[in-house]
Amino acid sequence: MNFLNLKKLSTLIFLYILGSNSYAGWLDLNMPKGVTDISNEVYGLHMLILYICIGIGIVVFGAMFWSIWAHRKSRGVTPATFHESTKLEFIWTIVPFAILIGMAVPATKTLIKMYDTSESEIHIKITGYQWLWQYEYLNTDVSFYSKLSTPYKEIYNQEEKNINYLQEVDNQLVLPINKKIRFLLTSNDVLHAWWVPDLALKKDAIPGYINEMAVVIKEPGIYRGRCAELCGRHHGFMPIVIKAVEQDDYEKWLANGGKVESTDLASTQK
Amino acid sequence: MSTVVKDTHHEEHPSGIMRWITTTNHKDIGTLYLWFAMIMFFIGGLMALVIRSELFQPGLQFVDPQFFNSMTTMHALVMIFGVVMPAFTGLANWMIPIMIGGPDMALPRMNNYSFWIMPFAFSMLLSTLFMDGGAPAGGWTLYPPLSLQTGDAFPFLIFAIHFMGLSSIMGAINIVATILNMRAPGMTLMKMPLFVWTWLITAFLLIAVMPVLAGGVTMLLTDKFFGTSFFNAAGGGDPVMFQHIFWFFGHPEVYILILPSFGVVSAIIPTFARKPLFGYSSMVYATASIAFLSFIVWAHHMFTVGMPLAGEVFFMLATMLIAVPTGVKVFNWVTTMWRGAMTFETPMLFAIGFIIMFTIGGFSGLMLAITPADFQYHDTYFVVAHFHYVLVPGSIFAIMAACYFWLPKWTGNMYSETLGKIHFWLSTFFVNLTFFPMHFVGLAGMPRRIPDYSLQFADYNMIASIGAFGFGFAQLIFLYLIIKTIKGGKKATDEVWEGAEGLEWTLSSPPPYHSFNTPPVIK
Numbered sequence: 076m077n078f079l080n081l082k083k084l085s086t087l088i089f090l091y092i093l094g095s096n097s098y099a100g101w102l103d104l105n106m107p108k109g110v111t112d113i114s115n116e117v118y119g120l121h122m123l124i125l126y127i128c129i130g131i132g133i134v135v136f137g138a139m140f141w142s143i144w145a146h147r148k149s150r151g152v153t154p155a156t157f158h159e160s161t162k163l164e165f166i167w168t169i170v171p172f173a174i175l176i177g178m179a180v181p182a183t184k185t186l187i188k189m190y191d192t193s194e195s196e197i198h199i200k201i202t203g204y205q206w207l208w209q210y211e212y213l214n215t216d217v218s219f220y221s222k223l224s225t226p227y228k229e230i231y232n233q234e235e236k237n238i239n240y241l242q243e244v245d246n247q248l249v250l251p252i253n254k255k256i257r258f259l260l261t262s263n264d265v266l267h268a269w270w271v272p273d274l275a276l277k278k279d280a281i282p283g284y285i286n287e288m289a290v291v292i293k294e295p296g297i298y299r300g301r302c303a304e305l306c307g308r309h310h311g312f313m314p315i316v317i318k319a320v321e322q323d324d325y326e327k328w329l330a331n332g333g334k335v336e337s338t339d340l341a342s343t344q345k
Numbered sequence: 346m347s348t349v350v351k352d353t354h355h356e357e358h359p360s361g362i363m364r365w366i367t368t369t370n371h372k373d374i375g376t377l378y379l380w381f382a383m384i385m386f387f388i389g390g391l392m393a394l395v396i397r398s399e400l401f402q403p404g405l406q407f408v409d410p411q412f413f414n415s416m417t418t419m420h421a422l423v424m425i426f427g428v429v430m431p432a433f434t435g436l437a438n439w440m441i442p443i444m445i446g447g448p449d450m451a452l453p454r455m456n457n458y459s460f461w462i463m464p465f466a467f468s469m470l471l472s473t474l475f476m477d478g479g480a481p482a483g484g485w486t487l488y489p490p491l492s493l494q495t496g497d498a499f500p501f502l503i504f505a506i507h508f509m510g511l512s513s514i515m516g517a518i519n520i521v522a523t524i525l526n527m528r529a530p531g532m533t534l535m536k537m538p539l540f541v542w543t544w545l546i547t548a549f550l551l552i553a554v555m556p557v558l559a560g561g562v563t564m565l566l567t568d569k570f571f572g573t574s575f576f577n578a579a580g581g582g583d584p585v586m587f588q589h590i591f592w593f594f595g596h597p598e599v600y601i602l603i604l605p606s607f608g609v610v611s612a613i614i615p616t617f618a619r620k621p622l623f624g625y626s627s628m629v630y631a632t633a634s635i636a637f638l639s640f641i642v643w644a645h646h647m648f649t650v651g652m653p654l655a656g657e658v659f660f661m662l663a664t665m666l667i668a669v670p671t672g673v674k675v676f677n678w679v680t681t682m683w684r685g686a687m688t689f690e691t692p693m694l695f696a697i698g699f700i701i702m703f704t705i706g707g708f709s710g711l712m713l714a715i716t717p718a719d720f721q722y723h724d725t726y727f728v729v730a731h732f733h734y735v736l737v738p739g740s741i742f743a744i745m746a747a748c749y750f751w752l753p754k755w756t757g758n759m760y761s762e763t764l765g766k767i768h769f770w771l772s773t774f775f776v777n778l779t780f781f782p783m784h785f786v787g788l789a790g791m792p793r794r795i796p797d798y799s800l801q802f803a804d805y806n807m808i809a810s811i812g813a814f815g816f817g818f819a820q821l822i823f824l825y826l827i828i829k830t831i832k833g834g835k836k837a838t839d840e841v842w843e844g845a846e847g848l849e850w851t852l853s854s855p856p857p858y859h860s861f862n863t864p865p866v867i868k
Contacts, residue, residue, distance in 0.1 A: 104785040106721055113717075121718045128708035136701060139679045143697070148619070148686040155684040158621040167676045168669055175665045178715065183658055185717040190654045230797065232404040240403060241799045260651075265491040266584065268649060268724060272790045277720045279650045281585060282490065283578020286651035303649075303724040303792045305484045307491055308411045311795030 107272050110294045110319070114275035116185045124178060131174075189275075192289040195257035197250075203260075203267030203280035203302070206309035210248050213259075217333035221246045223312045230312075241311070242299040247318045249333070251325035252292045260286040265307060271300030271315055279304055292319045358858075366461070369453035370858060371438045376755075377460050378435025379748075383824065385427035385467065386741075390817050392420035397779075397813040399796055400806045413796035414482035419474070421485035425602065426509045427467055429736065432744045433605040434459075434516045437544045440751065441520060443849045443856065444538045446529025446865045451522035459515035466508035473498035484794060486595070487562065489576040489587050493569050503566045510555040517551035520544055529848075531867030535626065538847055540608030542629050546636045547604045550597045553640075558594040561587060585650050592643035600639045603735060604632060606703075606743030607674060610696045612847070613750050614678050617693035618685025619844035624677040631670035631677075638667050648719045657716050664714040668707070675704055690842070691765030695746030698738055698773050706734030709784065724794075727787025733780045737816075738773070745772075745823065752830055753837035757855040760830040764822060771819035778812030 108118045146152055198213040207222035224245045228234040237243075250256055260269055262280035270277040278286045292298075300315035320328070328334075358364050358373075368374060395416045399407050408416070438456065442449050450456050473480040478496015481487075487502075495502065524537070524545045537545075564575040565587070574580025576587045607628075615622045622628065645664040648657060678700050687693070709731040713719050722728060745768075753759050782805035787793075791802045798806065837854040848865055849856070 104789065106718075106788045107790070117717045117721060120715055121712070121721070124712050124715055124718065128711060132704070132708065135675060135679060135704065139682060139697075139700070142679065142682045142684070143687065143689075146618075146683065146685050146687055148688045152684075152686045154619040154686040156620065157684075158623050158625070158681075160624075163676075163680070164624055164627045164673065168673060171669050171672045175668060179662055179665060182661065182715045182717055186657060186661075187654065189717060189720070190657075230405055232406065236403060236800060238800065241797060265494070266488055270724075270792070272721060275717075275721060277649050277723060281578075281650065283582075283584065284651065301790070301792050301795075305414070305488070305491065305724075305794045307482075307494065308409075308414065310414070311410065311792070311797050 109273040109275050110292055110296065110298070111274055111290055112293070113185065113189055113290075114273065116188070117275045120182055120185060123181070127174060127178065131171075189288075192257050192287050195255045195289050197254055197256045198259065199248075199250075199256060200259045200261070201269055201280065203262040203264075203269070203306070203313075205264050205307050206302070206313040208269070208313065208315060210246075212329070212333070215329060217329060219246045219333055221248060221316070223314060225312075239299070242301070242314045242316065244314055244316045247297075247316045249318045249320060249325060249328050250292060251322045252295050252319050254322065255289055255291050257287060257289045260288070266304045267302050267306045267313070268304035269300070269315060270303040271298050271317060273298040273300075274317075276300075277303055292317075295319050295321060367457070369449075369457050371442050371450045371453070371456065371860075372755075372856070372858070374450075374456050374460050375435045375437075375439030378431045378438060378463075381460075381463055382428045382432035382435060382744075383827075385423050385431070386820070387824075388471070389420050389423035389428055390820065392416045392423065393813060394817055396420065397810040400798070401810040402807065403798055403800055403803050405797055408796070410796045411479055411482055414484075414794065415474070415480040417794050418481045418483060418485055419470070422470060422481075423467070424736070425485065425598075426506075427463075429602045429740045429744070430509075430513060431463060433544075433547070433602075433740075434513075434520075436540075436605065436609070436744070436747050436751075437516075437520055439755065440849060441523055441541055441544060442527060443852065443860045444541050444847060445524060445527060445532050446848050446861050446867065447523065447527030448859050448861055449527075450519050451526050452519045455515050456519055459512045459519065462508050462512040462515075466505045466512065469501050469508070470505035473501050476501070486591055487565065487587075488591075489565060489568065489584055492565060493576075499569055500566065503562045506562050507559055510559045513551050514555050517548035517555075520548040521552070524548075529861065529864035529867055535629070536867065538608070539611035539622065539625070539628055539632075540605065543604045543608030543611075543632050546632050547601050550601050550604075550636055550639065554594040554597040554601075557590060558598075561590040561594065564590075585647075588647050588650060589644065592646045593640075595646065596643040597636070597639040599732075599735075600635060602740050603703075604635070606699065606740050607632060609743045609747040609750070610678065610699055613692050613696040613746055614681050614700075615846065616750075616842050616844045617690060617696075618682050618687050620681060620685035621846075622677070623680040623683075624673070627673055628677055631673045634670040635667060638663065638670070642667065645714060645716075645719070648716050649723050661714055661716040665711065668711050668714075671707055675700060675707075688843075690749075691760075691762060691769055692746045692750035694766065694769045695742050695749065698769065699742045699746060702734055702738030702742070702773075702776070706731055706739055709734065722787065724792055725787035726783040726791045726793055729793050730780050730783035730787060733783070737780065738776050742772075748823075748827070750842075751849070752827065753841045754849055754852075754854050754856065756831050756834075757837055757853075758830050758834035759837050759841075760826055760834065764826045764829075768819060768822040768826065771822070772816060775812045775815035775819055779809050779816055780812070782806075782808045782812075 106121050200211040202209040207220050209220050211218040221244045224243050225241055229236045260278050260280045262282045267280040274290050276288055278288050296319055298317040302313040476497040481495050481498050481502045483492035567573040568575050574582040576582045576584045611622055642664045644660040713722050786802045786805045791798055839854055840850045
């Protein structure tokens with residue numbers, strides 16, 4: 076039948092596309108676990124609620140598909156006439172309610188931790204502009220702009236796109252690991268949002284407001300993010316790149332006025 | 346038409362175009378609304394295909410990023426205000442007087458105005474595509490300061506929204522007046538079909554929130570042209586206040602877009618299960634609870650603006666609560682199907698498709714309610730996947746189910762069941778091909794409203810684009826089928842469906858020009 080053919084076709088299309096895929100693996104299908112304690116907790120919450128939904132889905136859709144299979148007129152069944160049950164209505168109000176409470180408790184706990192910006196050691200002010208970011212390391216004289224470094228020729232398909240297409244910047248935000256860092260976020264023109272998935276940080280940059288958030292990065296590495304609030308023509312072209320380094324390297328970088336020493340220039344490009 | 350012998354002068358109406366311009370008849374106006382929604386559906390769909398073409402591959406291929414932003418903005422405005430809302434108003438016009446045993450709508454002249462405002466509002470909105478500075482490109486949410494950067498299109502956008510609001514408010518007042526005053530004797534509130542109930546509640550939501558939107562956009566207008574600083578931080582205003590005002594309208598609005606679908610599905614499932622709707626009164630109470638909750642959850646659209654912790658927790662908990670009445674509805678539908686004697690004509694297929702895919706959208710909605718996780722989901726394709734699941738295989742599927750369900754009644758002709766089924770299966774396959782992969786790219790880190798993306802998102806965007814074109818073309822079958830059914834086909838009986846219950850099935854197919862000139866007897 077029609078339905079079966081479509082299903083077969085869809086499987087084939089999916090297999091074909093998955094088979095020929097060059098960039099994305101199965102890992103890219105899910106939220107990143109990230110590199111902070113909180114991002115791991117967020118990932119845990121995400122998976123928990125996902126499994127709860129899948130569980131409810133199996134029960135509800137299971138009952139429905141069983142019914143579709145067994146209670147069809149072509150099998151010669153006579154329809155039942157029941158249409159009310161206060162007991163059932165009560166049960167399926169109370170049970171979901173209980174599940175929700177079970178969900179809300181850990182979510183609130185994580186949220187409280189996310190809102191704790193006390194005892195931060197490093198303070199960085201981030202300002203959004205159409206369409207770049209400014210980073211100011213408070214109490215130091217290090218301050219710089221960071222904007223997209225992908226060449227126009229790649230965007231307009233005149234050159235082959237490099238692997239970090241649209242997620243590379245001229246000046247990376249250099250941060251130390253294992254230090255509590257507090258970000259102060261604002262904007263100079265329209266709304267922007269500063270988002271780095273690996274740190275589970277996303278907050279709007281709003282003119283006239285200063286939003287704050289804090290993070291402790293656990294592993295050195297390069298973490299890439301993007302502007303997540305529509306901010307005009309080049310909204311898709313203002314990425315964020317963080318280079319998380321050991322404390323010593325961070326201090327060396329800071330002492331050098333936020334300049335990368337020429338010897339590691341090659342390794343920090345992009 | 347032969348059933349009405351007396352009052353034949355009521356049957357008289359001008360012919361040709363004047364019939365439609367001057368009509369005060371609820372069926373004619375219902376038809377106008379539905380055709381308007383159909384035309385807008387294809388216009389909004391074309392905009393979606395521009396978006397999906399640009400996103401087929403990384404890199405900028407077809408359109409300028411500014412025009413891309415115009416497309417996402419206009420696609421949303423057209424689909425919300427031009428398709429789903431008028432389509433449901435059209436269904437309400439056609440069906441509510443019949444379902445409650447009345448002759449027509451309570452305020453027929455206002456009914457005519459409330460429809461005929463719409464073509465003007467949308468001509469104004471669509472004309473902005475040809476203006477200096479382009480069509481609005483700040484998103485349908487119109488957040489300042491960005492929306493204030495719109496060019497010449499700006500006042501046209503605001504006035505178009507005012508007109509749409511005016512039309513919706515008039516339509517809603519008419520529906521409330523009709524339901525409260527035009528019921529046949531014996532048609533008590535708790536005997537009304539659920540479609541009437543859901544629309545009654547929707548109409549109250551519309552009356553409550555459309556003026557809020559009107560106020561919000563008027564403040565934008567004075568900020569732009571008259572030197573006020575409602576939302577301008579430099580002048581002592583507050584850009585976040587607009588978001589609060591907008592979503593105080595916006596969240597009830599999304600239930601305005603879905604509640605009537607609940608009514609449609611609650612009519613179709615019992616018909617084809619040949620078994621009464623399970624838990625009628627709990628369905629009414631659940632709808633009312635959802636409507637109430639819709640007023641106290643708005644800030645869950647704004648978890649990342651930096652609200653105080655207490656605000657975040659309150660809006661998270663209130664939002665999660667919505668899952669309870671919504672769950673009650675889904676459980677009731679499944680229990681209605683349980684131990685029925687089901688057949689699977691096209692309306693039933695669309696209704697079942699609705700329940701399954703709307704529930705998937707509900708699940709992702711529950712995930713989005715979890716504030717810490719929402720920080721990762723917010724403004725990504727995960728959100729795009731979520732609201733398209735509740736709006737396309739949700740609202741739009743319910744509208745299509747309603748069209749198939751009542752088309753034989755409206756036209757007096759049966760539609761082609763084969764074509765209807767092909768339409769259903771193609772739509773279902775392609776709608777999932779389009780929107781399911783969006784969950785993945787969203788989780789992997791792709792923001793919404795971007796014209797170009799990094800390479801790791803390429804595969805799923807390509808799949809989604811293929812799905813979008815497939816879905817678009819599948820809708821041509823729907824258009825063809827409707828025109829074909831209007832022109833002719835096997836004659837429909839008055840009852841049309843074997844398990845049909847309700848007053849609409851006691852009238853002839855097609856029904857007389859005026860539905861019930863003498864009130865029917867309600868058992």
